[in-house]
Amino acid sequence: MPALPRPASGPGSRYTARAATTRRPTQHIDIAALARRLTTRDLWLARMLHEHRVLTTRQITRLAYTSLRSAQRRLRALHHHTVLDSFRPLTQTGSAPEHYTLGPAGAALLAAHAGLDTAALGWRPTHTGRIAYSPSLGHDLGVNDLLSHLAAHTHTTPTAGLTLWLSEPSAARRWGDIIRPDAYAHYRDGDHLLPFFLEYDTGSQPLARVEAKLSGYAAFTTATNTRPALLIHTRTQSRDQAMRQRLVTTARELGLNVATSSADFTTTEPWGSWWAPLQPGAHRTTLAHLAAHWLALSPASGLAPTDADTPLTRPVPPLPPTAPKAEW
Known part of the structure; x- marks a missing residue:
């Protein structure tokens, strides 16, 4: 993914997408082979990142792992296989946690499950950079x-x-x-x-x-x-x-x-x-x-699935499946 120019001032000046300058050359993604190696928790995480755009290491650990070390080990493996992408914001002091987004293999996998192409999914090669430089980050x-x-x-x-x-x-x-x-x-x-x-x-x-x-x-x-x-x-x-x-x-x-x-x-x-x-x-x-x-509260309308929904527009469970298969 080409690096985006960093603005001289404003919110975008404080962020850099490390992956924008360290991305490995694009290779063919064997979706079938990759899918066999992913757990249900991995697929859940890909859907969560499609839904919520960006999650930090600690947020992912909080939701899906019992320890920070096990989360970091798995996230590195998923990043290596481009299921995930990542960047670290620049900070005035110390270092920021890794920020994870949906990577090209993750986007291709979700699109295949939904019978779509990645363009229809809304994913682009500049996906991570745009999130990293977004004023709303x-x-x-x-x-x-x-x-x-x-x-x-x-x-x-x-x-x-x-x-x-x-x-x-x-x-x-x-x-x-x-x-x-x-x-x-x-x-x-x-x-x-x-x-x-x-x-x-x-x-x-x-x-x-x-x-x-x-x-x-x-x-x-x-x-x-x-x-x-x-x-x-x-x-x-x-x-x-x-x-x-x-x-x-x-x-x-x-x-x-x-x-x-x-x-x-x-x-x-x-x-x-x-x-x-x-x-x-x-x-x-x-x-x-x-x-x-507040006894008069009731859930919002419009939550029931319709014919217009796809697997990617239905709500993602806030927590992953409890028993993932063995991880590579």
């Missing part, structure tokens, strides 16, 4: 980090975790004429189900624009007669407080179930008592308590 990683923690919660608490996780493109494909959330997910804790849209706020948008999005969610509720919650996650507690002051009246007038939190609270346990319903005097509580408190 930090935002996308933040969304994936938050939701991968929720999904992996099942490893320690089998009755809790994500049962559904749709990316921004998947949500847009279903509801883009009304709303464009950063993700849609179902969090279950015991008997309590919290279907929610996620708005992941990095502080780059004025509060007036965030407020304007609420009318879209109200329109979605009216048009579909379904009522998912809306979770808004911000970078800092001060941004969270400013947003709550700006949105509380609008949310009440529109009849929306909204809760907010920030990275100052959620860290590695976003299911905990860090979410405050958007109403005066509300205390922070858990996602399970929100589901129990």
Whole structure:
């Protein structure tokens, strides 16, 4: 893949796709031979990267492996066979983790399973470079980090975790004429189900624009007669407080179930008592308590498969199969 020019300033200046300059010469990919060597977990990971674009080593380990070392060993093997591609962002201090994307062999494999070619899949040789230089990289990683923690919660608490996780493109494909959330997910804790849209706020948008999005969610509720919650996650507690002051009246007038939190609270346990319903005097509580408190919640419409769906447009399970075959 040819290297992309790095801009002199702006978000793209901080990232470099190492694979863009170290890619081995393109070789013929024997899909049949490769498929025989891949486990169900490998195929799941390829689908996850097609769905969510980029995951770090630690995010993948959190979701699918019992140790960082075993994850790194397998990821290196998948990278060697071009099932995966990768890059490392440049950082001011220290080193960033490896960031994995879908590689050419992975794209060819998924396309073959779906009866498509890689162009129809949306994959291009510049795929990794474009993700590495994307201004939305930090935002996308933040969304994936938050939701991968929720999904992996099942490893320690089998009755809790994500049962559904749709990316921004998947949500847009279903509801883009009304709303464009950063993700849609179902969090279950015991008997309590919290279907929610996620708005992941990095502080780059004025509060007036965030407020304007609420009318879209109200329109979605009216048009579909379904009522998912809306979770808004911000970078800092001060941004969270400013947003709550700006949105509380609008949310009440529109009849929306909204809760907010920030990275100052959620860290590695976003299911905990860090979410405050958007109403005066509300205390922070858990996602399970929100589901129990908001009795009128219901999953979004448009989740059932249709004739227009392919194996690649159906939701990917948030966690991989539990018993992969022996790995090479």
